[in-house]
Every structure is written in C-alpha cells, then in structure tokens.
Amino acid sequence: MSATLVLALAGLALLDSTSFGTLLIPIWLLLTPGRVRAGRMAVYLTTVAGLYFCLGVLLVLGADAVLRSVRAALADVDPTHFRVGQLVLGLIVIALSYVLEARVRSRSGTPGRMRRWRAAAMSGAVPDGGDEGGREARGGGARGLMSLALVATALEAVTMVPYLAALGLLANAGQNWQVTGGALAGYCIVMILPAVLLGAVRIAAHDRAEPVLQRINDWFTRNSAKALGWSVGGIGIGMALNAAVALLSPPA
Template sequence: MTITLASTLAGLALVDSPSFGTLLVPIWLMLTPGRLHPGRIAGYLVTVAAFYFCVGVVLVLGADTALDAARRVLADIPSIPLRVGQLVLGILVIALSYRLEARARRQGDTPGRMRRWRARAMSGSGSFGGLMSLALVAAALEVATMLPYLAAVGLIADADLAPHLTGAALAGYCVVMTVPAIVLAIARIAAHDKAEPLLCRINDWVTRNSARALGWTVGGIGIGMVLNAIVSLLVDRS
C-alpha cells in the first residue's frame, strides 16, 4: 500500500466520521446524566466499526460484479424517467418527514422513554444487546449514503492489494472513522464533573426537540433528492 493511498483513505475516514451512526448517536449516548461507562460506548463503536468492516469486505469482493450490474441496469433506463422517479421519491420522503414528526408529537412521552432506555443501557443495568442493535440499525440506515466510505472501498478494490492488506486497510478506515467519537468519550469521562451541567442542558434541549429534529433530518434528505433531480432534469433538457 502506498503512502498516497493510505493518506487518502485516512482523509476519507475523517470526512465520514461526523455521520449519524459514528458521531451523532454516540454524542446522544454520552449525554446520559451520571458517570459514563467506557465499556458501553466502546461496545457501541466496536459494533459500528465491525459492521462497516464486514460491509467493506463484501463490497470489495464483489465490487467489479456489482458495479458492472449497476451500470447495465442504469444504462437501460432513460435519463429523464430516472430523474422523474428520483423527484417523486424525494417528494415522498418529504411527506414522510411530516408524518414522522406528527407521529412523534402524538406519542408525547417518547423522549422520556428514550431517556430512560438510554440511562439503563449506558449504566450497565440495561441489555447490551439493545445497544448493539442500535449500532447496527444506525450503521445500516446510512451506509448507502456515506459516499466517502463507498469511494474508499472503490479505491481499495482498484488497488488490487493482497488479502491481508485489504483487510488491514478496511480495518484502519473503520477505526479512524470512530476516532472523533472516541476522543469525545475520553473527554467526557475525564471531565465528568465539569461537563455534567453543560451536558444536562444540551440533553434537555435535544430531548425537547427530538421530534422536530427527526422531521428535519428526513425532510432534508428528501429536499436534497428533489433539488438534485430538478437540476439534473434542467441540465438534460438544455
């Protein structure tokens, strides 16, 4: 493996690190009032990294076949119908965001239940399997949207590395991707007493606005899809 490839992969991993599963959910877990149990946050991050490693292995092994199949499928679909389908899907995602926000508001006590589950999971009294399930769901939901990760997998596949180097490159990428969350967790543990009041205030704000944030997140994805489809349609017609 060349230094250029290694540095490129490290850069892509750092770009990937502020994602939903690798940083936002860990921060939410770290906001749990009380002393943070290192084993719980470590278990979450290890599960996320292991998931991405396994996905990367599958993609590298079948990258050429999968890319060729995708190109053949997309080549048979005219550009305008493809973009119109994307536009419709984006509108449906925006509509879904309103539905999710309305349902979360109707449930009322959902933030309270989530806080209690998080407190049990992070204190050690709750199921560790539930924490692993959260990690797997978070990683699975966003893996297809993590373009730097997919680009890194493509670079590793194109590099034609030996199997052990391929595994090492994927493992290193997944570790670097979790570094910001690890640094924050260490800071949270080291500065527990000083950080507690601020973390409690942030936690209260997050839980009060969780329903609205869910709608904004999903709606933002839909808006991005719609805008991309509109721009592509205008370019195709010009």
C-alpha cells in the first residue's frame, strides 16, 4: 500500500472523526456530571467503530464487484470522455455539499431534538421520538449506549461521503483482503481516536478539562453543518481539479 493512499485514508478518517456520532456524542458523554465512566465511552466508541468496520466490509465487497464491471464497461471509453464525466461528478458532489449542509443546519437547529440527543448520550439511552415535554430517553446502560451508537451511525448514513470515498480508494487499490481489512480497521481506529484522546485528557485533568470540552461542544454545535459542507465539498473540488488538470494537460 502506497504512502499516498495511507495519507489519503488518514485524512478522510480524520474528517470522519469530526462527525456527530464520532465526536459530539462522545463529548456529551464526557460532560456528564461526576466521575467520568470510561466504560461507557469504551462501549459507545467500540460499537461505532465496529459498525463502521462491518459496513465497510460489506460495501467493499460490493464495490469490488462493481469496479470490475465498471472497468470492463469503460475499457473502450475515450479518456477525454471519462475525465469529462469525472469533472461533472465532482461538480455534482460540490453541489451536494451545499444540500447536505442546509439539511444538517435545519435539523440541528431544533432545540428540542438537540436536548433529547444530549439527554440520551448522558444517560446512555436511546433517543425518544416523543414530544419535548415527554420522556426524553428510554433504555439505559450498555445496551442503551450500543443502541445510541447504532442510531447515530444510521442517521449519518447519508453524510458518509468521506467514508465512501475511503472505501472507493481501498476497493480500487487492488490489495488482498488481509491488507484491505487491516486498512479498514486502521481507518475506524483513527476515526474514533480524537474522542479517545479527549477522554484521556478528561480523565487525567478531571474537572479542569470541562471548560475546554464545553467550548469544543459549543463550537461544534454551531459549525457542524459548515464543517460537513466543507469536507464533502473538498472531495468534490479534488475530483473536479484532478479531471480539469488531466483535460488541460497535453497528451503524453
């Protein structure tokens, strides 16, 4: 596996590490009053990483078959036409980034919903779909945290563009399953690493770390939609620029 591919996967994993499920919910867990319960963090993050890994294995299996079919279908396609298609797709991804940003902004702007998610994270329960004045969470303990991780991962399925891009790179790399599985596991570890590091700081510094975590939480709550838009848009810009450079470069 080349160094370029490793760096690309690491960058995409770090983008994924700033999502709602991999950073904001863990910060809420760390802001729970009293002593930090490392076991709750471990259950939640392990579940998230495991879900992403299992989903990645299934998608890479499908992507590998799809890529073989696509390569066969595009074998006789003019390279210029292929690059034009890549340019168009990059522009579509850039447009999609604005749509996703607007959707996340509209959803996160609902105070009742955010309070229910925060209450669910801090109690280790599943978010309740009832009204704001009703019961905010149901369930609890390890089972509730695992269910919360499942719900968070499912809700983020439509915003997994960095993850899908990483899976595409892995499927296109032509590595054996040992290397691909190891790279996918490493991706999932990097994806939860910032939350793990914040947890270690919170345990070591105790209440002194709480103001920092609160500032990160406030910033993330305000700017999560913009961060998503920039991350998805960055992928589209990269695709479009790569195609444009290829189209403008003289043939070898």
